[in-house]
C-alpha cells in the first residue's frame with residue numbers, strides 16, 4: 001500500500017475506506033461490517049468515520065470490523081462543530097472512543113467550521129493529544145484562507161490534514177488549497193473520490209481511460225485522486241465488488257496520455273474557486 005507523509009514524518013496509507021451512510025440501518029449492518037473487514041483484509045487499513053455518521057452508528061460498525069486487529073488500523077473520526085468547544089471536544093472524543101471500543105483515535109478532525117473559536121477547538125485537541133486519546137488532529141472543509149488563519153494560531157502548525165471534497169468533476173482545490181497544503185507538508189484527504197457513485201462515473205474520458213487499464217471508471221477516479229504524493233483517497237463502499245475494485249485502484253498508475261484526456265474533459269481550475277462541499 002502506498003503511503004503519504006504527515007507533517008511529523010509519520011507514514012500513513014494513501015488509500016482508506018469511508019463510512020458515510022453506514023450505521024444508518026440495522027438491516028444493512030452485517031453487509032457494512034463485512035465490507036469494512038474485507039477492505040482491511042485487502043490492506044486498506046485507514047478508516048474514515050465521524051460521530052455524525054449514522055448518529056454514532058458508523059463508529060460502532062468500525063469497532064465491530066476492527067475487533068482483534070485494532071493495532072494495524074489508522075482510525076480517523078470527526079467532531080461536530082457544535083461540540084467543538086474546548087471541553088466539548090474532549091467529551092465528544094470520549095463518546096467516540098466508547099463507540100469505537102478503543103483507547104485512541106489516530107486522527108481526529110473538526111468536521112467543518114462552526115461558531116466555537118478555533119483556538120478553543122485546537123486547545124481541546126491538544127489536551128486530547130497530551131492524554132494519548134488522539135494521536136493527531138486536523139480539520140475538514142477548510143478553504144485556503146481558513147488554513148492560513150489556523151496556521152497563525154500557536155498550535156496551528158500541528159494540524160495534520162485537511163479533508164475536503166476532491167474528484168475529477170470538482171478540481172477547485174488544485175488552484176490554491178492543494179499547493180498550500182503541499183507547501184506546509186500536510187496531506188489532503190480527498191472525500192467523495194468517486195463522486196458518490198453518480199454520473200461522474202459515466203464520463204466518456206473516464207470510461208476510455210478505464211478501458212485502457214482494464215479497470216472500472218471508479219478505479220480510475222480513485223487512482224486519479226491518488227496521483228498526488230500528498231493525497232489520501234477515502235472511497236466508501238458497502239458492495240464487496242466495489243471494495244475489491246477500490247483496494248486494487250491504489251496500484252493503478254495513470255499515464256500522461258490518461259491525464260491529458262481527463263484534463264481535456266474535466267479541466268483544472270484557472271482561477272480561485274470557493275471550496276465545494278457536495
Ligand SMILES: NC(=O)c1ccc[n+]([C@@H]2O[C@H](COP(=O)([O-])OP(=O)(O)OC[C@H]3O[C@@H](n4cnc5c(N)ncnc54)[C@H](OP(=O)(O)O)[C@@H]3O)[C@@H](O)[C@H]2O)c1
Pocket residue numbers: 017018019020021048049111140141163164190191192193194195196197198201216217218219234235236237238239240242243245246
Ligand atoms: N469531511 C466531510 O465533510 C465528508 C463529506 C463526505 C464524505 N466524507 C468521507 O469520505 C467518504 C467517501 O465519500 P462519499 O461516501 O461521499 O462518496 P464516494 O466514496 O465518492 O462514493 C460512495 C458511493 O459510491 C459507490 N462506489 C464506491 N466505490 C465504487 C466503485 N468502485 N464503482 C462504482 N461505485 C462505487 C458506493 O456504493 P456502495 O456503497 O454500494 O459500494 C457509494 O454509493 C465518506 O464515506 C466519508 O467517510 C467526508
